Amino acid sequence: MMNSQATDKKPPVQGSAILRRIKRFLDDYSILYAVIILIAILSIASPDFLSLKNFTNVFRQISMVAILTVGMFFVMVGGGIDISCGATVGLTGVLFAMFMVNYGMHPVPAFIFTVIVGAAIGTINGTLVTRFGIPAMIATLGTQSIARGFTYVITGAYPISGIPDSVSFLGRGYVLGMEWLPWPVFIVTILALVAHFVAQRTQYGRSVYAVGGNTEAAYLSGIKDKQIQIITYIALGVLSAIAGMILTSRLASGQPNGGLTWEFEAITAAVIGGVSITGGRGKVFGALLGAVLIGLLTNGMTLIGMESYPQQMVKGMVLVLAIGFDIYSVNKKSKK
Amino acid sequence: MSDYALRIKNISKSFPGVKALDDVSFDIKKGDLHALVGENGAGKSTLIKILSGVYSTDAGSVELHGKKVTVHTPLEAQQLGISVVHQELKLVESLTVKENIFLGRPFKGKFGVNWQKLRDEAVNLLNRLNIVLDPDDLVSNLSVAQKQIVEICKALSYNADVIIMDEPSATLTDKELETLFQILHELKSQGITIIYITHRLEEIFQLADTVTVLRDGKHIDTLPVDQVDKDKLISLMVGRTLGMEYPKRKVEIGEPILEVKNLNRKGYLHDISFTLRRGEILGFAGLVGAGRTELARALFGADKGVTGEVLLNGKPYTPKNVSSAIAQGIGLIPEDRKEQGLVLNMMVKENISMANFQSIKSSRVLMPKKEDALANKFIDTLRIVTPDAERKVQYLSGGNQQKVVIAKWLNAESDILIIDEPTRGIDVGAKSEIYSLMCDLAEKGKAIIMISSDMPELLGVCDRIMVMHDGRITGELMAEEATQEKILEYAIM
Numbered sequence: 087m088m089n090s091q092a093t094d095k096k097p098p099v100q101g102s103a104i105l106r107r108i109k110r111f112l113d114d115y116s117i118l119y120a121v122i123i124l125i126a127i128l129s130i131a132s133p134d135f136l137s138l139k140n141f142t143n144v145f146r147q148i149s150m151v152a153i154l155t156v157g158m159f160f161v162m163v164g165g166g167i168d169i170s171c172g173a174t175v176g177l178t179g180v181l182f183a184m185f186m187v188n189y190g191m192h193p194v195p196a197f198i199f200t201v202i203v204g205a206a207i208g209t210i211n212g213t214l215v216t217r218f219g220i221p222a223m224i225a226t227l228g229t230q231s232i233a234r235g236f237t238y239v240i241t242g243a244y245p246i247s248g249i250p251d252s253v254s255f256l257g258r259g260y261v262l263g264m265e266w267l268p269w270p271v272f273i274v275t276i277l278a279l280v281a282h283f284v285a286q287r288t289q290y291g292r293s294v295y296a297v298g299g300n301t302e303a304a305y306l307s308g309i310k311d312k313q314i315q316i317i318t319y320i321a322l323g324v325l326s327a328i329a330g331m332i333l334t335s336r337l338a339s340g341q342p343n344g345g346l347t348w349e350f351e352a353i354t355a356a357v358i359g360g361v362s363i364t365g366g367r368g369k370v371f372g373a374l375l376g377a378v379l380i381g382l383l384t385n386g387m388t389l390i391g392m393e394s395y396p397q398q399m400v401k402g403m404v405l406v407l408a409i410g411f412d413i414y415s416v417n418k419k420s421k422k
Numbered sequence: 423m424s425d426y427a428l429r430i431k432n433i434s435k436s437f438p439g440v441k442a443l444d445d446v447s448f449d450i451k452k453g454d455l456h457a458l459v460g461e462n463g464a465g466k467s468t469l470i471k472i473l474s475g476v477y478s479t480d481a482g483s484v485e486l487h488g489k490k491v492t493v494h495t496p497l498e499a500q501q502l503g504i505s506v507v508h509q510e511l512k513l514v515e516s517l518t519v520k521e522n523i524f525l526g527r528p529f530k531g532k533f534g535v536n537w538q539k540l541r542d543e544a545v546n547l548l549n550r551l552n553i554v555l556d557p558d559d560l561v562s563n564l565s566v567a568q569k570q571i572v573e574i575c576k577a578l579s580y581n582a583d584v585i586i587m588d589e590p591s592a593t594l595t596d597k598e599l600e601t602l603f604q605i606l607h608e609l610k611s612q613g614i615t616i617i618y619i620t621h622r623l624e625e626i627f628q629l630a631d632t633v634t635v636l637r638d639g640k641h642i643d644t645l646p647v648d649q650v651d652k653d654k655l656i657s658l659m660v661g662r663t664l665g666m667e668y669p670k671r672k673v674e675i676g677e678p679i680l681e682v683k684n685l686n687r688k689g690y691l692h693d694i695s696f697t698l699r700r701g702e703i704l705g706f707a708g709l710v711g712a713g714r715t716e717l718a719r720a721l722f723g724a725d726k727g728v729t730g731e732v733l734l735n736g737k738p739y740t741p742k743n744v745s746s747a748i749a750q751g752i753g754l755i756p757e758d759r760k761e762q763g764l765v766l767n768m769m770v771k772e773n774i775s776m777a778n779f780q781s782i783k784s785s786r787v788l789m790p791k792k793e794d795a796l797a798n799k800f801i802d803t804l805r806i807v808t809p810d811a812e813r814k815v816q817y818l819s820g821g822n823q824q825k826v827v828i829a830k831w832l833n834a835e836s837d838i839l840i841i842d843e844p845t846r847g848i849d850v851g852a853k854s855e856i857y858s859l860m861c862d863l864a865e866k867g868k869a870i871i872m873i874s875s876d877m878p879e880l881l882g883v884c885d886r887i888m889v890m891h892d893g894r895i896t897g898e899l900m901a902e903e904a905t906q907e908k909i910l911e912y913a914i915m
Binding site for chain 1: 722744745747748754756761762763766767772776777779783786788812830
């Protein structure tokens with residue numbers, strides 16, 4: 087019976103497998119084109135642009151937003167969003183400073199406590215979104231305001247200075263003294279490799295994609311959707327804390343305004359890097375290239391002498407364009 | 423005037439890589455109820471989209487009442503008197519019946535909308551169909567069948583004389599179906615031409631005057647209904663003779679695997695008791711809302727608040743959640759493939775491995791090679807038609823999508839498979855393959871619970887049929903004694 091239906095299944099063509107793979111790679115990382123074009127334009131526009139020193143500089147500048155982008159990647163692929171992470175950077179950065187300066191803590195326990203705070207904020211976000219069903223945008227808008235407000239309350243809006251020299255390497259040092267590898271860049275690289283492995287090669291990573299792609303179908307396949315989503319928020323909270331500590335180390339002080347609008351930059355980076363705002367789609371390195379693109383754009387705009395206010399407008403336009411393109415391509419695909 | 427409402431002449435339409443319609447010509451008589459059948463991908467939807475102005479043609483022409491017309495947009499089609507009632511209804515849920523009927527064309531009064539006129543006109547249309555429906559009711563309160571009626575009224579309000587109905591019966595219960603048939607007769611008596619698309623062949627013999635068969639984009643035949651029978655129709659559709667529509671095999675029924683005693687879920691399930699045995703295909707019949715899907719979800723650990731005693735292989739079974747149900751050997755193929763069964767934007771292989779990650783892991787890491795091998799095994803054994811295991815399932819046909827869901831549960835090594843509406847929206851060829859798969863599983867000593875609203879399917883595949891009504895089991899019939907009438911009797915008691 088099974089064989090009575092005549093199907094025209096084509097035999098697999100061997101040679102096309104590699105082509106297919108290349109095509110899929112370019113589909114996943116179509117942002118590469120944009121990065122290359124931007125580098126070309128900026129190299130022509132500014133003679134200072136194309137140098138190892140400038141690139142090291144750009145990478146160090148973007149490293150903290152890039153760390154947030156890695157976390158945002160998981161949250162967004164899982165179908166959520168978190169706009170509180172910039173405020174978490176501010177709060178944890180300040181707390182890291184206060185633990186050491188005001189309470190005389192050794193940097194290691196200060197580091198651990200700060201990470202715990204980040205995880206706690208993530209847990210609150212994840213719980214509000216999954217258990218209480220508050221839309222992610224609104225829930226994290228609330229925690230953003232709470233975290234930022236709390237930061238101002240405990241600092242009186244003044245920076246916390248007097249950070250011990252022993253932590254300055256985190257923001258300002260170079261790995262093994264190599265001037266092309268700042269510590270923050272090294273940390274992002276390690277985090278990205280781990281994140282890529284988790285996303286592509288673990289049950290958890292696959293589950294995040296499934297939950298973001300179709301929560302109901304994932305649930306009915308035995309995936310604990312809520313647990314999966316909460317963990318994405320916790321991961322972003324922890325990564326925000328790490329970014330916050332790097333920031334504090336870099337500025338040698340805990341800044342209450344630290345991380346302001348970084349959630350915006352991380353979301354923009356993820357979206358232009360191919361992470362879908364509807365969930366279930368994207369790649370870690372795509373999102374990171376998004377962060378690189380924004381960093382290059384900012385750097386390029388600064389090099390050609392544009393001031394920071396119009397820069398902000400340009401970034402906003404990039405975000406809207408990227409989301410517009412994302413929605414357009416989702417619609418186009420579903421119409422096929 | 424011409425005798426024909428529509429004459430379709432040599433229409434061809436290609437999409438990249440596919441010839442969707444290939445030189446199709448046939449005529450539709452005025453006042454006819456003209457059924458259009460064919461497997462998925464035969465070209466029915468494309469033809470409808472051309473008639474309703476969504477697509478343009480590559481070649482060929484359409485004559486409407488003897489005049490050659492070219493329809494550029496859906497609005498133009500409506501103005502010409504061609505309306506489509508889509509399978510997925512396009513109504514604004516938060517507006518009332520009357521507002522939906524005249525959406526976008528309110529009657530202007532002195533002060534804004536003339537509501538009285540709007541209401542009167544809506545009532546007129548409903549009367550034309552002999553239907554009692556409150557024009558002031560919100561559409562979100564209506565059943566699927568009632569929403570369909572609103573769509574039909576909307577079509578009539580454009581003075582449509584050709585109405586195209588795209589699988590209107592797919593989601594209706596038998597009772598609602600009767601009402602639909604009544605409406606269709608009413609429309610016919612008013613001289614309206616109806617093009618009716620369906621996968622349920624029985625309906626054609628109850629309803630249609632003429633039937634046109636499409637296959638692979640080609641016109642196969644147009645015949646008066648009284649000159650064909652079901653077998654003939656099927657062989658025209660699939661281009662070959664299917665041995666049987668229901669390839670039921672006798673399987674030795676084994677020991678009980680699942681014993682359900684007094685299962686309750688407040689408001690949904692009341693005192694459900696039954697026993698399922700190895701090798702058995704147990705059917706669950708009933709109207710939509712009878713509690714069959716809720717029962718499936720309760721056994722699958724998907725809903726909270728379920729009480730009662732369930733024995734699985736003689737041991738107490740109380741699934742806390744879906745993953746514990748899966749771990750204990752229960753699988754659920756849900757009724758809505760696209761919303762509940764598959765992650766559409768994920769690959770075939772990713773969907774297949776989703777309910778059993780263990781099968782593609784090696785010390786906690788997912789192994790692409792293992793996953794590829796696994797997927798290719800199922801693609802071969804289930805004959806899933808896909809270019810490769812990495813194709814996203816959204817691009818597969820309904821039948822192949824369903825096979826991917828089945829593969830997922832075969833891979834999860836479920837002992838008991840609960841299948842909710844196994845063949846909804848699936849074409850004839852794939853249907854019988856899925857039945858055959860179910861029989862294979864039963865032969866291997868697994869047990870299947872099959873929920874279906876398709877009576878012939880229940881009668882053709884099941885060993886035993888439980889009938890539900892209002893959250894209770896109201897009847898139990900052995901395959902030999904079951905008939906549509908008996909099932910219906912229990913289902914509406």
